[in-house]
Amino acid sequence: MAPITVGSEGKCAITVRLDRRQFSRRALTRAAYWFSKDWFVEFSPEEDDTAIVVNFRAKEPTQTTAEILAMLSAEFHNAVLDAELRCQIEEETANVRELILAKAFSEAGVLEVENPIPDGV
Amino acid sequence: MNRRFLPPEAFGLPDASYSLLPFRFRRLTADRELLVSECGEYQIVPRGTVRALVERRLDTQSALYSDLCAKQIIADGQHGTDLELLATKYRTKREFMWGSTRLHIFVITLRCDHSCVYCQVSRQSTNADRFDMSAATAERALDVMMQSPGSDLTLEIQGGEATLAVSLVQQLVSNAKSKAAALGKHLNIVLTSNLAHLTDELLEYLRSEGIKVSTSLDGPAFIHNRNRPRPGGNAYELAVEGIRRCREVLGENQVSALMTTTLISLEHPCEIIDEYVRQSLHSIFLRPISPYGFAVRTRRKFGYETARFLEFYKTGLHHIIDLNRRGYRLVEVYTKLLLTKILTPYGTGYVDLQSPAGAGFGALVYNYNGDVYVSDEGRMLAEMGDFGMRIGNVHADSRRDLLRSPQFLNMVEAWCNEGLPGCSDCAFQPFCGADPTFHYATQGDCIGHRPTSGFCERNMSVLSYLFELIAQDNPETMGILWSWIADRPDTGSKQ
Numbered sequence: 001m002a003p004i005t006v007g008s009e010g011k012c013a014i015t016v017r018l019d020r021r022q023f024s025r026r027a028l029t030r031a032a033y034w035f036s037k038d039w040f041v042e043f044s045p046e047e048d049d050t051a052i053v054v055n056f057r058a059k060e061p062t063q064t065t066a067e068i069l070a071m072l073s074a075e076f077h078n079a080v081l082d083a084e085l086r087c088q089i090e091e092e093t094a095n096v097r098e099l100i101l102a103k104a105f106s107e108a109g110v111l112e113v114e115n116p117i118p119d120g121v
Numbered sequence: 122m123n124r125r126f127l128p129p130e131a132f133g134l135p136d137a138s139y140s141l142l143p144f145r146f147r148r149l150t151a152d153r154e155l156l157v158s159e160c161g162e163y164q165i166v167p168r169g170t171v172r173a174l175v176e177r178r179l180d181t182q183s184a185l186y187s188d189l190c191a192k193q194i195i196a197d198g199q200h201g202t203d204l205e206l207l208a209t210k211y212r213t214k215r216e217f218m219w220g221s222t223r224l225h226i227f228v229i230t231l232r233c234d235h236s237c238v239y240c241q242v243s244r245q246s247t248n249a250d251r252f253d254m255s256a257a258t259a260e261r262a263l264d265v266m267m268q269s270p271g272s273d274l275t276l277e278i279q280g281g282e283a284t285l286a287v288s289l290v291q292q293l294v295s296n297a298k299s300k301a302a303a304l305g306k307h308l309n310i311v312l313t314s315n316l317a318h319l320t321d322e323l324l325e326y327l328r329s330e331g332i333k334v335s336t337s338l339d340g341p342a343f344i345h346n347r348n349r350p351r352p353g354g355n356a357y358e359l360a361v362e363g364i365r366r367c368r369e370v371l372g373e374n375q376v377s378a379l380m381t382t383t384l385i386s387l388e389h390p391c392e393i394i395d396e397y398v399r400q401s402l403h404s405i406f407l408r409p410i411s412p413y414g415f416a417v418r419t420r421r422k423f424g425y426e427t428a429r430f431l432e433f434y435k436t437g438l439h440h441i442i443d444l445n446r447r448g449y450r451l452v453e454v455y456t457k458l459l460l461t462k463i464l465t466p467y468g469t470g471y472v473d474l475q476s477p478a479g480a481g482f483g484a485l486v487y488n489y490n491g492d493v494y495v496s497d498e499g500r501m502l503a504e505m506g507d508f509g510m511r512i513g514n515v516h517a518d519s520r521r522d523l524l525r526s527p528q529f530l531n532m533v534e535a536w537c538n539e540g541l542p543g544c545s546d547c548a549f550q551p552f553c554g555a556d557p558t559f560h561y562a563t564q565g566d567c568i569g570h571r572p573t574s575g576f577c578e579r580n581m582s583v584l585s586y587l588f589e590l591i592a593q594d595n596p597e598t599m600g601i602l603w604s605w606i607a608d609r610p611d612t613g614s615k616q
Contacts, residue, residue, distance in 0.1 A: 033543060037572035086145070086546045088175055093143040096202065097159060100143065103208035104215075 012061040014069050016054045016076060017046065027083035028052060035076060139181065139190075139197040142207070146171045147548040149588055160210035161551030162192040163463065165592050214468045214551060217475060217483065220271025224472065224484035226279055226497065227262060229254040229289045231489060233281040235315055235351045237337075239381050244281060253286050254489040259293050261515040262487040267300050268520035274301065275309040277335075284318045287326075294330055311335050316363025317351065324370040334367050336360060338378040338400065340386060340393035348383050361400055378402055382409050387429050390437035398449055406454035407437050409579060427578045435586060445601040450610060457605040459587055462552040464606060472496070474554040474580070478536035481512065481529055491515045493523055495532060498558045510558055532557040535567035543571030549584045 018028060032041045032054060040057040056072060058064040143159035154171055156164045166185060173179050174195065179186055181197070189195045193210075196202045231252035233244040245252045254262075266274065276297050278290055294310060301308040310332045327334065338360055339345040345357035360378075367376040378400070380386070380393060390407075397405045409430050434455075441453050458469050472479020481495035491514045494500040499510025512518075512526040523529065538544035538555040547553070559576045560569025571577045590598065604611035 030546065034572050036570070082146075082148070085171055085175055089141055089144065090546070092141050092175075096204075097143040099204055100159060100207045100211055103204055104211040107208065107212075 012058040012064045014056050014073060016056070016073055017051045018054065018080065020050055020052055023052070023080055023084060024087060025052065027080055027087050028054065030086070031076060031079035031083040034079065035072070039072070138177070139179075139186075139195045140202075141174070142193050142196055142202065144194045145546055145548040145550060149585070149592065153592065155548050155588055156189070156192075156194055157548045157551060158192055158194050159551075160193065160207060161214050161462065161466075162194070162210070163588075164188055164192050164194060165588070210466060213466045214462075217468050217470050217479075218477065220269075220273060222269045222481075222483060222485050223271050223273060223470070224275045224277060225266040225269070226277045226484060226486040227254070227259070227293060228279050228281070228486065228488050228500065229259070229283055229293065230281040230286045232285045233315075234285075234317060235282065235349050235356060237349045237381075238383060239348070250286075252281070252489055253289060254293075254487075254491075256292060258487075258489070258491040258515060259289070260296060262491065262493075263293070263297055263300055265487070265493070265515050265518075265520050265523070266297075266485075267304055267306065272305065273307045273309075275311065277311045277313060279313040282315055282318065283312055284314050284316075284323060287323060291326065294332065298330075309333070314363075315349070315351075315356065315360065316367070317356065317359040319363045319366060324366060327367075328371050334371065334376040336364060336367075336376065336378050337381065338364070338396065338402070339380045339383070340389060341396045344383075344385055344389060344393065347385055348381065364400060364402075377404065379406055380408070382407065382430065382433065387433045390433050391440045394437055394440050394444070394451070398444065398451065403450055404452040404454055405441070407434050408455060427575055427582065430579065431582045431586070434583060442598055442601055445604075445611065446597060450604075452605045455583070456587065456602070459552060459584060460602055461606050463584075463587065463591070464603070473556065476536070476538040476550075476554045478532070478555040478557055480510075480536070480556070480558050481524070481532060482536070485523070487515060493518070495529065496558050498562065502558075502562055507562075509561055532561075532567050535560070535569070541568060541571070543577065547581075549581060552584055553580050 028043070032043075035041055035056065038059055040055075040059060042055040042057070044053045044055070045051075046053055054076075056076075058068075144156050146154055146156045148168070149155040149165060152168050154166050154168055156166060156171065164185075170179070170185070174189070179189075179195075186195075190197065190199075193203070193207060230250075231245040232249055233240075236244065266276070276293075278293065280286075283290055290312065297308060297310070310330065311334070312327065312332050313335045316334075316336050326332075337345075337349065339348045342357040345360065346354055349356040364376055364378060378397070380397075386393060394405060409427075438453055438456060441451050444451050458471050458474065461467060461469050468475070470483070472483040475483060479496075480499065484496060486494040486497055486500050488494065488500055488503075492500075492503070492511050493513050493515060494503065495510050495512060502509060503511050509528060510532070512529045513523045518526070535541065535557040536555050538547075538550055538553060541555060544550055544553070544555070556576050557567035557569075560574060561567045563575060564570055564573070569576075590602075601611050
């Protein structure tokens with residue numbers, strides 16, 4: 001199937017179907033998070049489990065136009081692609097990041113308990 | 122002389138494969154992307170670079186490749202990972218963490234003669250001295266303050282109007298200095314005042330004790346008096362006269378002024394800035410209104426959208442840069458703070474934009490009755506009946522107890538933007554912060570919902586604008602901005 005297909009659910013909602021093999025759930029969730037400002041976002045699996053279905057329903061139906069809906073699917077597509085890249089970068093650099101933080105704080109002395117002043121009330 | 126050459130392999134082409142180091146990115150404009158390393162070093166690149174980078178299609182002979190290696194966004198055989206350097210950079214950016222709570226705000230009275238529309242205090246009448254901090258409370262609060270492990274502390278005395286309780290101020294300062302000296306701690310003292318009750322005796326006292334003064338100047342009279350009504354309607358006149366007298370007696374650099382932005386302010390950025398020039402002030406902080414206290418209660422009348430504030434900020438910054446260009450040095454403090462984080466290896470001590478959040482960690486607030494809060498904003502929530510940010514009382518709790526209270530620990534879970542939804546993969550993460558109190562007050566929980574967060578929207582907008590300014594790379598503009606960061610005059614400015 002095409003990576004992303006879009007269906008119209010009326011004037012105030014669209015449905016986006018994404019190929020599960022090409023997009024991770026993690027990336028989709030991260031991308032969808034930022035759309036929750038103006039949209040109610042719902043995830044549901046397809047019956048044959050090859051796709052993830054994302055429904056977008058406008059929070060302000062009276063201010064939604066066809067142009068906005070068209071722009072939404074394009075922006076979500078870009079957001080998902082960016083989110084996939086971020087997931088890849090994080091996965092590839094996770095170990096180095098942990099080493100950086102561990103080294104930064106282990107040599108800083110912040111892990112030592114400092115209490116030169118009595119605490120008595 | 123025995124001259125040795127490196128083996129032939131050292132002069133060959135660099136290893137064609139490279140590895141990624143931790144970094145984040147965002148689309149900056151239609152044709153540019155912004156890459157930011159884990160340590161806060163940035164690179165503005167053509168659109169599509171991130172994908173090419175991840176897919177290993179980047180030209181390893183290009184200047185861009187060398188720049189990305191230098192910024193430690195990628196590493197290869199020639200430019201190793203250098204964990205030592207990365208860890209040092211990471212630690213340097215968070216230098217503010219060392220020494221822990223440096224700022225201690227004492228609200229010594231709720232009495233005040235002003236009725237500021239954005240006030241974070243439930244003001245009391247000027248003769249209601251039952252709302253003054255008692256000597257016992259002050260003594261105990263100082264003990265808690267001195268339990269901070271740092272050697273450099275700041276005591277900020279606030280109200281209400283602190284100068285309505287001068288004897289309290291004097292007692293507090295004397296005790297604070299004694300305790301600090303006994304422990305070998307360095308103490309900075311700041312008095313926050315509307316300057317409406319300034320006497321020659323008080324000025325002489327402030328001078329002799331080396332106390333700095335912080336006051337409010339919201340703009341020209343028609344803005345200042347409308348924001349800060351008082352009997353007689355002369356808050357502006359008293360403030361500017363007070364600033365003049367303070368500078369005369371205390372010294373030019375011992376008094377600073379802050380403005381607070383309200384709806385009327387949004388319509389007059391240039392007039393406000395020109396007022397600061399008229400008063401010969403050389404720094405201004407274009408900061409938004411806080412969603413607390415009387416500001417919350419009057420939100421219907423005085424609330425505004427983030428977009429309007431951004432427009433105000435851009436217009437104001439443009440005007441300020443132009444003033445600098447024409448020879449008048451005026452620093453915009455918020456811009457300076459952000460650019461320090463972006464363009465230098467360092468963080469800042471500005472508690473409202475830190476990760477871990479400054480609330481409670483960088484600053485504590487001691488109310489007149491001994492209650493301790495993580496911030497001014499936390500105290501104001503209590504004035505509105507919400508004690509979610511009250512972490513204890515000095516008469517019952519030590520510093521250790523305060524920082525282990527359920528309220529403090531609840532906030533701690535949300536005080537690192539590295540782990541917050543939306544923030545964890547944001548390119549602006551090293552330059553931004555976490556504000557659990559803001560999100561608790563406006564959205565009902567410390568973590569908050571980033572897409573609808575005013576804090577997030579404001580900071581992302583301002584940071585995006587600043588990066589666009591940096592990308593334009595106008596030499597004159599950048600010279601002015603760098604002069605702010607470096608705290609020295611811009612030698613390129615016209616005289």
